[in-house]
Amino acid sequence: RKEVEQDPGPFNVPEGATVAFNCTYSNSASQSFFWYRQDCRKEPKLLMSVYSSGNEDGRFTAQLNRASQYISLLIRDSKLSDSATYLCVAKAAGNKLTFGGGTRVLVKP
Amino acid sequence: ETGVTQTPRHLVMGMTNKKSLKCEQHLGHNAMYWYKQSAKKPLELMFVYNFKEQTENNSVPSRFSPECPNSSHLFLHLHTLQPEDSALYLCASSQMDRGASSGNTIYFGEGSWLTVV
Numbered sequence: 001r002k003e004v005e006q007d008p009g010p011f012n013v014p015e016g017a018t019v020a021f022n023c024t025y026s027n028s029a030s031q032s033f034f035w036y037r038q039d040c041r042k043e044p045k046l047l048m049s050v051y052s053s054g055n056e057d058g059r060f061t062a063q064l065n066r067a068s069q070y071i072s073l074l075i076r077d078s079k080l081s082d083s084a085t086y087l088c089v090a091k092a093a094g095n096k097l098t099f100g101g102g103t104r105v106l107v108k109p
Numbered sequence: 110e111t112g113v114t115q116t117p118r119h120l121v122m123g124m125t126n127k128k129s130l131k132c133e134q135h136l137g138h139n140a141m142y143w144y145k146q147s148a149k150k151p152l153e154l155m156f157v158y159n160f161k162e163q164t165e166n167n168s169v170p171s172r173f174s175p176e177c178p179n180s181s182h183l184f185l186h187l188h189t190l191q192p193e194d195s196a197l198y199l200c201a202s203s204q205m206d207r208g209a210s211s212g213n214t215i216y217f218g219e220g221s222w223l224t225v226v
Contacts, residue, residue, distance in 0.1 A: 004151070034214055043199055044152070045216040087152070096165065097215060099152040 006100035013107045019043045020074040023088030030090040036086045078107045112136040113121045113218035121224045130185040132200030140205040141183040146197040190225045
């Protein structure tokens with residue numbers, strides 16, 4: 001089983017719609033979690049950290065469920081510019097980050 | 110703009126060549142990383158340096174040799190690579206507090222696209 005698993009997608013989303021997807025992690029010792037965004041042939045960039053109580057940053061909402069060992073990302077009012085691959089990241093002790101394979105989102109007009 | 114710069118951005122090398130990838134971070138961080146990203150695979154951690162000391166070698170073949178002369182610079186020396194080593198090599202940095210079990214998140218450079226022929 002992969003340490004961090006994501007549905008590769010693609011999620012085809014009409015512009016203005018809401019999309020949500022999950023990421024599961026197997027290491028119960030993971031301490032913190034992040035969502036990164038990666039555009040085609042570019043480096044990953046931090047989108048947001050994921051806090052235990054859940055957190056929101058504009059149109060993006062992240063949730064953490066430690067009991068079921070998954071995190072989620074919800075994008076409201078999708079924009080064309082939201083088209084990207086979203087990488088789930090679990091961080092263990094020693095700043096060791098494990099990346100999921102990414103979920104591809106395509107927002108279409 | 111990026112706080113982590115990598116050169117070269119693109120590299121084509123033969124299997125008998127020796128080349129190096131260079132990374133420099135301008136963020137004042139004390140931890141640096143090399144990641145490999147192959148087509149349709151997750152990012153793979155290769156090496157971690159904390160305070161210039163290598164703290165992680167993720168079973169990387171010896172044909173990849175990292176060097177960290179100071180906390181701002183990181184190299185990846187390449188020799189006798191195989192075509193399957195063709196990938197995007199990403200350098201990253203973060204701030205790690207000495208003795209702490211966790212650190213802040215990491216920031217990536219734009220990557221070096223490597224093709225081995």
